[in-house]
Amino acid sequence: MKFAVRLGILGIVFVAMFSVVGLRLWFVQVAEGPAIAQATEEQTWIQKTTYAPRGDIYDRNGVLLVTSRMVPAVVIDRTFVQPEEREELIKRLSALLAIDAEELDAVYEKEGINARFQVAIVSNELAYRLNEQLDVLPGVEIARVPERVYLSGPTLAHVIGHLGLPDEADVEENPDIDLNLRIGRLGVESAYDQFLQGTSGILEYRVRRGEIIDQKPPLAPLPGNSLELTIDLELQQLVELALEEGIALSNAVKDADHLAGEDVFGVTEKAAAVVLDAKTFEILALASVPDFDPQLFVAGIHVDTYADLNEREALFNRAIGGRYPPASTFKAITYTVIEEENLPFPDRDDVDVSDRLVNCDGKFILPELADGSQQVKRDWYDGITSFGWLDIHDALRNSCNKFFWAAGLGTYLAWDRTPRETVIQDWAGDLGYGSATGIDLEGEIDGTIPSRAEFERRAEIQRENPDAGLLHPSRLEDDGAIWQGGDLMDFAIGQGAFEATPLQVAVSYAVLANGGRVMEPRVVSRVIDSSGNTVQEISSPHVRTVPITSTTRESLLADLGRVVSSGTARAAFKDFGDGLDQIGGKTGTAEISANKDSHAWFVGVAPLNSPQYIVVVLVEEGGSGGRIAAPVARHILQYLMGNVPTPIEAGEKTD
Amino acid sequence: MTVLTRIREVAVIRRDNKFDRILFATMLALSGFGLLMIYSATRDSGTFSMERQMIFVSAGLIIYLVVSNIDYREYQGIIPMISVVTLLLLLAVFVFDSVNNVSRWIPLGTFNLQPAEFAKVVVIVVLASHLAPSSRDEIGPRTISWQKVLQAVGIVAIPAALVYMQPDLGTTLVFGFILFSMLFVSGATWRQLVSLLAALVLGVAAVLRLGLLSEYQFDRLRVLFNSSIDPQGIGYQLRQSRNAIGSGQLFGKGLFREGTLTDFNYVPEQENDFIFTAVGEQLGLIGGLLVLAAFAVIVWRLLVISANSRDRFGALIAAGTAAMVMFHVFVNIGMTIGIMPVTGLPLPFLSQGGSFYMSMALALGIANSVWLMKTPVPGENQLM
Structure with missing residues (x-):
């Protein structure tokens, strides 16, 4: 081949290379161009989310249990941080907020280009000091963000639930979920999340070299709706205290039994109680011990704390999820x-x-x-x-x-x-029995017949x-x-x-007492908006009617009355006070294994002439029902019937 | 003999030969256009970047004019010297502090010299000298021996390895492309080229296998095939670039238009490796094709110079230079529209950067010298 021919071949190769680039250019700019142009037009607008305060939660008497307050938070908007400013910014913020610089940098990296994210909630004093230094903290703003406040602490924790960040399961369910948006876990925080959540607001602007050059009118966040519970906070507090005292009583009795040479197995530390309205199927109180403080989850719970809660089964709502023979x-x-x-x-x-x-x-x-x-x-x-x-x-x-x-x-x-x-x-x-009652809380089990x-x-x-x-x-x-x-x-x-939950036991007694009406229990009565108007009434759906003759019903109620006046719960109810004739109940002692103490049960019904309250008390491995559970239930019934609750003391060791 | 007297003598020799005006005009046009686009891409921080580039362009033009007037055949006598100097400079970059683990520069006060850029030109000259027959005006045999081929590989391999260690994968690939192009035109058989290519593929496979490719180089290759691997990093850069160019459509959004992705600084390095993005977005397909056409003119002129050279040495220099320009254009523009990986190769005459501009001017100046000397002038040998 001559030199010129070889040069010519090289030329042809070069022409081919130019053609490839030219054709591709045509494809990108003409064939795909219009679609890309439209997408990029939107892309120059940066969207930022502002979170809505979650709705409040009230008890049945309007007592505020959970609210959201606006607190100062340090927010970084990476749009306004030039790459060369990053290192200095992280260093300064780390010193001001006492957060490890590497940790902060990792968060910064993870959030990605143009992200706007919250670094920490700060005190008003620190917010004030940071405000003065914003000139040297590019991209940093002190925003007011909603923070959940659980005013009642651990009280009612299992009914209220807590907050958490979306996990893999949530993402699988909804791939578009906002990963920074806290959502409800357990309790009504989860079951009524869609009502409580509210709607996030949107800030939209175009930024050029760290400066806003164009802005759309901001969409303000819409606060979430509030809930009114069927729970009576005062009753709930009394029930929780009574359970704690019942546990203490059980341990004291076990100590005495042990000294007397009887077989005693573990320490009592778990219990549950339900107070159900037999007419409306409203839950007036629902407690599970041990409990937890939902506030722990607000700022993100520490791994060790979470491990400890799990080890103690504190997040477990045993009133609706525990499996116990009803005995x-x-x-x-x-x-x-x-x-x-x-x-x-x-x-x-x-x-x-x-x-x-x-x-x-x-x-x-x-x-x-x-x-x-x-x-x-x-x-x-x-x-x-x-x-x-x-x-x-x-x-x-x-x-x-x-x-x-x-x-x-x-x-x-x-x-x-x-x-x-x-x-x-x-x-x-x-x-x-044998199927979930349908209560508006998650974690309920079916049990086994x-x-x-x-x-x-x-x-x-x-x-x-x-x-x-x-x-x-x-x-x-x-x-x-x-x-x-x-x-x-x-x-x-x-x-x-046989396996049943305390709630199922409560429901079965409510049905017997009300003449056969089976309904789904409820812990929420109304969803209300921020101005107090009712958005939705939550009533207990009627499931079915069980045909019970009034003869049987009246006979049963009378005999339940005799259980507390002269039967297995007699000793526990001797100090009940006025109106004992309106109280009925049944003890239960569930034998579970040869080397464990029995579960102590008591179910109370009052008043007998027109039953309204069903009180179920379960002390896990607490011992005899008549001895341990009956006094706890008696204490609660005294309160419900307007008597002064007397101290919880051991009843008679009966079935 | 001083350079000046030499220039005067050359001027006498090429009395009847003219500058390659088309080549020069195209180069000038691209340089001016480059300044405009650099300004467009950096104007929100002032005219600093453009002014700085103007200095490099001026320096580059002076280099071009001076080198045009030096008889390229002079270089054949100083091949060992320029080779040693170039290798020393390539080694010197490792002496200075690396930036982000990259050692590419020799700091000279306000200017950072990148020896790798000049090494490309040196490699072209040294290869041409090696592949050209020793006797001066002979066009030479139609084939070259295996020995010559392997020696050529050796000539390229040493600087290529040093550049690869900086690390600068892009420039290493430029060396490879130059080598293949020059071997081909100087008569290598298909068997020789295919064997070489096979050896290269095996070598690359071994490099991948042994993990010699640094992680970021590997990522850049992977991202080309799946840009969803890292939406915020290299893939982001590629996607933004393609989006910017695509949104320019047929006629572009207009030069200096506000609210473009380039204006928003959405495309990283848009005044350097991604300068073509600004062209594509603001001037559309028309502007992009015009730029491509300008490069086609340059490559065409270089091939014409090669064909008209009085000797094989000059012909090979011009062909090698054409290959260098071609490869830069193909890989750089290909990268901005998503058909080539991000290898960090700038676009000749348009991208910001001093060493690169001056080395390109140098290469074209030498080629112009080949053009000027194409016709033997009676009596010139007495002057030599």
Whole structure:
């Protein structure tokens, strides 16, 4: 090849290179040009968000619980910081705010070009001093930003909830979410977030070399709406204090028992309580111990503090999320089923089928098994006393297990594998067990009603995975039975695999007391705007009506009254004062394992002539219901009924 | 012999030859336009940047005129000297404090010398001398030996390695492009070129494998293929640049228009490597194509000079210079419109920068000298 030819080829290559650039230029400027031009026109406008103050939260009497106040905050707008000023700015701010320079620089870097972000909330004094130095702090402004204030501290924490920054799950749900916007977590802060949130404002301007050259009229943030709760703050405070005292009482009793040589297991530290209006299904008080201070989350919670809260399960709302066997409190439901469905009683020496009496002597000998062995169930008063022959009324008053066991066994023997075999379970389900009540709080669980179907479902899982530990392995053997008569007997006294929340117990009693109306409980009654006008009324939706005859209802209420006047809660209520005849209740002592103390339950109903208040108290591993939970509930009921609450002292050790 | 007497003698020799006026006029036009665009890109901080560039342009033009009047064949005698000086200067940058871990400059008071820019011109001259046949007026054989090829690679490899260590990937690539172009025109076979290319690809693969490519260089390559990797960094720069140019559309938004992305300083380094962004946004496709056309004229003239050279040495110098200009234009403009990675190569005559402008003027001056000397003048050999 001649030199000139080679030069020519090089020339052709060069022409090709020019053509590529030229064509690409044509593509970018002509083909894509108009679209790019439009996008960049918008891009020269910088948008900044100003956050709206969240709405307030009031109790049912208008007492302010949570509010937002405007506080001075140091805000950096990177639009106004020239790159060469960055280092100096970080150094100065770090010294003024006592924030580590590297940490500050990392935040600055993370927020990105043109970001406007809050560095710290500062005191008024510091804000004043910073204001004087703004000339040497480019891009820094002292803005007034909303800060959440929880006026009631840890009181009502689980109902109110707290704030937090959006996490990965939130981003997945809403990819456009503002990552700097604090959103509600738990409680009504979360459940009513869309009302409380308000609408962020927008500042829009064009900036050239750190100076605003053009500005659109700012869109001011719209404050969020406020909530009025159904909660009565004064009652709530009393309930929380009563729970703390109940826990202290439980520990004192345990100490005494221990000295007396009785078996005592752990320290009591957890409890829950619900006060529900049986007519409206408004929650008047809802407490869970241990609790937390929502204020901790406002400025961003320290990792160690958060770890500590988690370790103590302080964020857990056990009133709606805890799983507890309802124990003898469930006898009121079995009582109702016996009356309404005429449950069959078994023909045995210690049962009088025609008069429906059971010999409450402390021991229940189960029918002989195939191998000739016989199991004996011991009642709670075995070795202490014997009640003799009791009818349904005295059986409830004295919480006689034998009576309800007999009903369970009779039902099993007569109706097992017939359409009526789940009659007790069906009633429990209708009264609210086994499914979430629908309260306007997150974290509520369904709980479990044990039944043949449920046990077979568990057996299925356990066959696939023998380590599941859902059922005793012997039930899965060839000659074993997955669902047994003893299971229905346990269920009839609220034990066994039965799991319920304190709220479900409250709801079931409310339905029994109000004649069968099932509604969804509510903690919020109204959403109101900043001028106090109602935006939305929140009422409890009516779910269903359970047919309960008034005879049964009145009989049950009378017998619940006898529980506190002369039954298992007698000692706890002896100092109740006037109007004890209007109080009903039921004790419960949930046995959970051989090496743990029992959960102490009490459910109170008042006034009996027209039930309004349902009070549920649960002291986790607190001991006897009559001894520990009943005095706490009595204290609360005294307050509700207008008596002066007397000190919480140990009641009688009963079921 | 002093330079002045030499110039006078050359003037006598080329009595009948004229300056390449088209080349000179195009270069002048681009330089003037460059000053305008630098002013446009930096005017909110005054005329300082433009004034500074004016000084470099003036210096560059003087260099151009002086070098035009030096017989390029003189350089063949001082190849070892200019090679050693250039290598020493390339080594010297490592003596001075690095800026952001980059050692590229030799501070000379108010001016920072970038030896790498001048090294490109030196490499062209040294390569041309190496590849040209020894006897003066012979056009030479049509092929070159493997030995010559490998020696040429060696000549380029040493400065390329030093520049790469600064680190300056862009200039290293310029060396590569010059080498290939000059080997090709001087008669390398396809087999030689393909083998060389294969060796280069293997070398690059090894560099990537061993992690010799610094992280930021690697990022710049990756971002070209996926600009969402770092929306705030290099990708941001590329996207802003493409947006600015795209929004200029056919006729541009108008010179010095307010409210453009360039005006808002949205495109980083818009007076240096991204000067073409200002052209594209303010003057549109028309302005951009005119600039491209101007460069095409320069490259065309350089190829014409090469074809008309009286000897192979001059022909290779002009071809190498054409390759250098071409590569800068292609990579720089390609970068602003998103078809080339960000390698830090400036745009000849337009981008702000002293060393770069003066080295370009130097290269074109030498090429002009080739043009002036193209016709042997009777009796000139007596003067030599």
